[in-house]
Amino acid sequence: MEWNLRSCARHGHVTYAPDEPEYRARLEAGTPLGNAWRCLRCGAFVLGEPHGSGPADDAPVLLRGKALRSAFILRALAIERWARGLILILLAVAVWRLRSTQVSLQELFQRDLKSLEPFFRQIHFNVSDSSTIHSIEKVLHAKPSTLNLIAFGILFYGLLQVAEGIGLWSLKRWGEYVAVVGTTLFIPLEVYEVVDKTTWLKVVVLIVNIAAVLYLLLSKRLFGLRGGHRAYEESLHEVSLLEVEASSENAEESAARRA
Template identity: 30%
Template sequence: MWTWLRRAWDRVRHPRWHAETLVCSRRGHILPAASVAALGPEHAGVGVDLPDGRRFARCLRCDCWLDVPRPLEPSSETLPPLSQIILPRRGEELREAIVLRIIAFDRIIHVALFGALFVLALELRLNIGPLHDVARRFLDALNAVAANSTQGASHGFLVTELQRIVDLREGALDVLIGTSLAYTVLELVEAIGLWHERRWAEYLTVVATAGLLPFEILELSRRVTVFRVGALVINLLIVVWLVYRKRLFGVAGGRAALAHERPDPEVVLAPPVASAGVSSGA
């Protein structure tokens, strides 16, 4: 069991897929070296001009080197110093952004479910009188059939469900309507905030999700189902991941630690050692 968990954790930390390649395949490469007139030796980590006239430019996101034509109308004479080049999100920062989008999508699913529950409860509330009348007529008919035959046991499920409808009260529906509407709005706010990577949305998601965990555990103690176990595990993972990776509530250095995790462009885009040696020898 522990071996499987360690392997799963290693796959999460060191995935076989590359988020940078995935994003570049959808949004395109970021090639600042492709749009300038000339490249100096100090920019050899971003792009190089070969003696035969070809130019190779490095994508700042996925580190892919591409053979690009020299621009007919360059945007500038050369690139700015490496320290002034703004790196796109990459590495752990990019993967975290993707995970936040996945959590936001999970919230959207919750919005759809709670919204459907709200509409159903509202429809029942508006038609509670006629619904009670229909349920009573069916219930009386089934009871009459059961009294005059030996098939009473076969109608047990229908009788139970119809009795629940008859016993349904307006107050219970009002509570259900209010609760489902509140959670629909809450989950929608969470989804929008997480999609736009707002820190307040991360806090809101942790507090709201953690608040539901005791009720999920209580429901699980009454009856174990695959759906309930899966929902509990997913919500636990969301809470733990947000608190630990996003440094919420001061964990692991808090928000200040996130700022120090930004990569340094002078380190990431530094010229290769071989290029630096050739340039100094020249």
């Protein structure tokens, strides 16, 4: 997929006239219909006046190439965080309701198990040996104060996931830090769950979270890695303007060889 063209098709081209002659000559072209300026995102020439002008250092910093793909990945992670956060918030509400209706749910649970005993015998399932049933029984017998702590803990984690999603979707640096810290804190718990009882879903979630942390740390240069925030901003500026200049030079060389 040509990410630059896709983004320009959705948001429009962005042109800029730098004051420096060496850049201006490569970003401007004369045509019978008037001057055309090279888009800083996709590199295509666009007729009309540039959207802005001034020193090259003041040129708009646009997401293009690798940076644009990175934005797509971050927003995909944001959607995953929102989905997880919604599930956790609903689970916290369920635990809170369980606290206030604990006795009636316990009675309903025992009645349903009794009615399902013939079915369990048919499939050779021993209810008394089920770890899932034991877990439900422990929750049903938990103290209200314990259920409160569980509900607040789940709610906090769910809200943290929502905050991560907002920061990642808006491409804010604080969102990247929150995502790294929040995800890293729960990786040991996910490792424990995989070791305790391995399932393909747990393994996939663990791999995705570890990959997301490493990707954010290295590609976004968080916590001073690979030069830190300053190096990251400089790399964005090079992609937004200098790469366009280089592509223009390569196009001229190719045209000269064809001639």
